[in-house]
Amino acid sequence: MISVTPDTFRLAEVFTIARGSRSEAHVLTARVIRDGVIGQGECVPYGRYGETRESVTAQIEALPQGISRQDLQDVLPAGAARNAVDCALWDWQAKQTGAPVWQLAGLPRPGPVVTAFTLSLDTPDNMRAAAAKHSFRPLLKIKLGTPDDMPRLEAVRAGAPASRIIVDANEGWSAEVYADLAPHLIRLGVEMVEQPLPAGQDDLLSEIDRPLPVCADESCHDRASLPGLAGKYDMVNIKLDKTGGLTEALALRGAAQEAGYKVMVGCMVGSSLAMAPAMLVAQGVDLVDLDGPLLLAEDRDVPLRFDGSTVLPPAADLWG
Numbered sequence: 001m002i003s004v005t006p007d008t009f010r011l012a013e014v015f016t017i018a019r020g021s022r023s024e025a026h027v028l029t030a031r032v033i034r035d036g037v038i039g040q041g042e043c044v045p046y047g048r049y050g051e052t053r054e055s056v057t058a059q060i061e062a063l064p065q066g067i068s069r070q071d072l073q074d075v076l077p078a079g080a081a082r083n084a085v086d087c088a089l090w091d092w093q094a095k096q097t098g099a100p101v102w103q104l105a106g107l108p109r110p111g112p113v114v115t116a117f118t119l120s121l122d123t124p125d126n127m128r129a130a131a132a133k134h135s136f137r138p139l140l141k142i143k144l145g146t147p148d149d150m151p152r153l154e155a156v157r158a159g160a161p162a163s164r165i166i167v168d169a170n171e172g173w174s175a176e177v178y179a180d181l182a183p184h185l186i187r188l189g190v191e192m193v194e195q196p197l198p199a200g201q202d203d204l205l206s207e208i209d210r211p212l213p214v215c216a217d218e219s220c221h222d223r224a225s226l227p228g229l230a231g232k233y234d235m236v237n238i239k240l241d242k243t244g245g246l247t248e249a250l251a252l253r254g255a256a257q258e259a260g261y262k263v264m265v266g267c268m269v270g271s272s273l274a275m276a277p278a279m280l281v282a283q284g285v286d287l288v289d290l291d292g293p294l295l296l297a298e299d300r301d302v303p304l305r306f307d308g309s310t311v312l313p314p315a316a317d318l319w320g
Contacts, residue, residue: 002067002085003031004060006053007042009271010297016120018145018172019048025269025296028053030060030084032092039092040319041277043084044241044268048218056081069093069247078222078244086245087277091319101320102280105250110313113282116141116166116289117309124155131159137309139164141289145172150184157188166287168194171218175204182211192287194237194264195219205232215264222248223255235262237289238281246277253281262286269295272304276314279304 009025025044032039045051059081067075069089076082094101102110116139119130127142134140140163142156149169156165167190173181178196185193195217197204202219215235219225221242229236236256243249249265256263264287265278275290282288290311293299302318304311314320 001033001065002060002063002088003033004057004084005029005031006057007271009299011269011295012297013295014120015118015269015295016122017143017168018121018170021120022269025271025292026053027270027274028056028060028080028084029273030088032085032088034066034092035096037092037096039088039090039095040273041084041087041089041091041245042270042273043080044270044274045080046241046268049079049242051080056084060085073244073247076244078224078242078248080241082244082248083240084245086247087240087319090246090277094316094320100316101246101277105246105280107250107280108283110279110283112307112310112312113279113288113290114138114309115291115294115311116287117291117294118143118168118289119156121145121152124151127152128155128159131156131163135160135163137163139166139287139309141165141291142167143170145169147173147177149173149177149181153181153184153188153190165190166192166194168217169196171195171198173197175201175208179208182209186211192235192264202232210234213262215262217266223252226252226255226259226261229261233261235264235286237264237266239266239268240274240278240281241268246280249278249281253285264289266290267292271296272300272302272314273319275304275311276319279311279313280320 194215199218213234216233217237263285265282266289
């Protein structure tokens with residue numbers, strides 16, 4: 001059988017992006033139970049893509065109980081519902097066969113990766129304080145996306161002078177705002193900017209200078225997105241809730257790299273169960289942003305282990 005339940009995890013601090021704030025992570029946990037073996041997967045329904053916990057639950061509950069992972073790719077579109085079930089089916093297969101998912105997928109054994117740590121959108125003073133608190137981390141990701149972001153950029157760099165910095169505008173800038181900020185991003189040592197323009201208006205990226213790498217997030221979901229990114233983006237952000245699971249995420253990584261894009265592996269704000277399968281996609285990519293558990297005040301009973309900003313591969317008791 002396939003079941004789905006809602007779960008809520010408190011965040012350590014209020015998390016703010018250009019589209020709003022949250023103090024809890026609202027997720028769905030899918031379970032595949034067959035032959036006495038239980039496989040689990042997690043997804044985060046995302047309103048930006050028209051998803052709610054109710055709509056995603058309905059998608060999962062409508063699935064045929066004996067569906068295979070291969071058939072799932074055709075029955076559900078890319079998105080949160082397919083992600084949770086796809087990852088649960090991978091986990092079930094691993095537990096049923098006794099072989100880890102990386103082996104079943106023909107991948108090398110995963111190793112630790114260094115993740116970015118995200119600083120949410122706030123006042124310049126608060127962002128400087130947050131940057132100083134986390135200045136020991138090698139890579140910080142700054143949430144921006146307003147017309148008044150220059151003081152925030154300056155404040156974060158002042159608070160964490162030695163950290164590498166990447167920026168996520170969450171579709172919040174216009175072409176004019178991005179063009180004005182770009183020289184200052186370079187001056188402050190920012191290495192990449194993620195989704196500066198709204199997904200429906202990103203054709204403008206092919207008409208303006210891109211002095212630093214631009215990463216597609218909301219503009220890139222699965223392999224079908226790639227043709228529309230040409231000439232506009234230099235990198236893609238692969239999130240399992242967008243690709244619809246590990247199966248398509250691995251395929252997207254290969255296709256994106258073959259097309260010449262750099263790859264970032266990111267996440268929604270979820271628990272360790274959501275990050276665990278993404279660890280397989282994150283091996284050997286250019287940037288990793290799997291800090292969801294670091295933002296939580298509570299996590300799964302068997303969480304991922306972190307050594308500072310280094311994420312260790314998941315234990316089999318968690319997933320895979």
